[in-house]
Amino acid sequence: MLDSAAGTQVYLATGITDLRKSFHGLSAIIKLRFQLDPYSKAMFVFCNRAQTRLKILQWDGSGFWLFIKRLERGHFRWPMNAQEIRLITLRELRWLTEGLAVEQQQAFEQRHPTLVI
Template sequence: MLTIPSAQSVYLACGSTDLRKSIDGLAALVQESFGLDPFSPCLFVFCNRERNKLKILSWEHNGFWLFYRRLERGTFQWPVSSESTVSITSRELRWLLDGLSLTQRRAHPKVTAETVI
């Protein structure tokens, strides 16, 4: 089973993106429009105008991964921002993929247990 790779940062491309773009087009968008390095260990997430499709671009070792997700019903709770990109955590990306809003109240905080008794 493929899983989304862990990343240092996750960047959402605000607004809508033409998802007819392939790896090269999205990598050029990351580099030229956002001023970010597409070869960095980050995830770059793009959404279409209808908010029912996502593409995630990621560089690993010697090539790009391109993940594509299409919802059959419903939409992604895509954030609205005046910035070109928004940085979120991997956990918040999972919320977004599960249909939750990034502006929701926070989930239970992570607990680091040291002993049982």
């Protein structure tokens, strides 16, 4: 299953990706274009041209998981800058899959409280 444990790295492949690619094609993009290890426990997220489908590729130690989400209406607020890889948080991934932009101006900053004595 999708490993969303705290500390899991999430990489967003900005721009468009041909989502006809499956395990081998997406892992080749990760390795060759972005010079990252597709066999790490990180999640790699891709979006199609119409911004209506997402694919998440993740290695679990024994094989790849490929998760797909297709919207029936609307589109994802996907960063369309040049083909680059961007590290985001699990919180930002959740925003993205719920139809929000990755950057939320109204969101509370996540921080660890300090002990005041």
